[in-house]
Amino acid sequence: MPSRDPFRESTVASRRNRPAKAPLSRDAIVAEALRQISQDGGGMSLRKIATALDTGPASLYAYVDDLSELQALVLDHALDEVTVGETGEPWRGRLERLLRSYAEVLSKSPTLAQLAFQTVAVGPNALRIAEALLEILAEAGVEPTTAAWAIDMMSMSMAAIAAGHAYGVDPAAPDSPVRQAINRVSADQHPRVHAAREDIMSGTGEERFAWSIDVLVRGILSSGQPHP
Amino acid sequence: MPSRDPFRESTVASRRNRPAKAPLSRDAIVAEALRQISQDGGGMSLRKIATALDTGPASLYAYVDDLSELQALVLDHALDEVTVGETGEPWRGRLERLLRSYAEVLSKSPTLAQLAFQTVAVGPNALRIAEALLEILAEAGVEPTTAAWAIDMMSMSMAAIAAGHAYGVDPAAPDSPVRQAINRVSADQHPRVHAAREDIMSGTGEERFAWSIDVLVRGILSSGQPHP
């Protein structure tokens, strides 16, 4: 068995069933992790999961190789909620809804957003989303090679946007670090930044998100055509 | 003093100079951190820095408020190496060179790449880069508001690209997780992903990088114009 698939065989089927305690299982661990991630402080850890499951940290290693494997499982489980749309819809609206759904799901927690680009997403749900994206781009008339690269760039962008969103890096906030820094720049040292300081902090998160998607779509569609 | 600037007054000037040991200083700490980041395992920690400086962890807190502040200082210090080009150059080539330099610097270490989007970059060097980007985009005829949003998206994209690059997520590698996952997908479940499996893993990092920049530039330039 040279390369096992961490996503198959979701239940290792604990043979042991102790009287008053539900047996551990991979699903139970992932579920608890997901619960922690979208709860209180949003932080997840093997030890907290173990405590919540009323056991010790070492017990989890029977069902999960590694923290990184658990993270991959959690990420894919979270991607369950991403809506992919129907085949019949016009591609442009469908694409925007899909990407928005993707970013929204990842924005649920800073931890989740961070997971999204520090672990390469290759689980059933990531594949489902990739399949839908390829379908949409094909309908938009994008070349297969371009489309293959585009889904990479789109996932990456959504993850990055979600991370920014979830980390609370809102430039519009009155005490935001960027606002403080921007307001400190002098007109002589950085005239253009100084002049653009209003624009830099303008727009709601929603507006900037829509603009980002638009830039992405325009760029991808015009890829392959000659420059104007 | 409602909001101090962590980037000013780089030397707090330790009054104390003990005989056989160079006095601690903010610069020494940042320099050591930067050395660790682009060395051995690429991991940096307050404790390792303290050990390297022949002192205890607590001593660093005299010069740095926080780990996050140190990270911001380290990031900006690293951005020193980013080449910004000259005012006279044609904008397209200059933009590409600038972005490539930016991504290259961040790719030097996974830790550095991770710093780049988990801490909002607002230091002297970040401002220097933003100023240059605004200059370039103005020369390209981009609206000021669009340009302001564009520099955000570009920085984000470069950080994400660098992270992927530095983390060693090369889909072309023979034992890469994505290659393994892609090769497992069946033609019935995900026909389009299956059909595109060659395209997904095609291209060198350099080609994909150039393509990404092209998409970004095309998207930004066509922003504001009506859809075709």
Add this chain to the structure above:
DNA sequence: CGATTTGACGAACGGTGTTCGTGACGAATA
């Protein structure tokens, strides 16, 4: 010269992922 500030630092606290050794149990075997 004495008082006061302040940098340096040892020790500790609470947190993290991971490994090791040891049981105890269910299932398969004799």
Add this chain to the structure above:
DNA sequence: TATTCGTCACGAACACCGTTCGTCAAATCG
């Protein structure tokens, strides 16, 4: 039925991490 065997649970420990507290000595100031 009795015995072995593989596997799961788990306590304890290891090696890290960031951060805080209290203390001590040196440098500076009055």
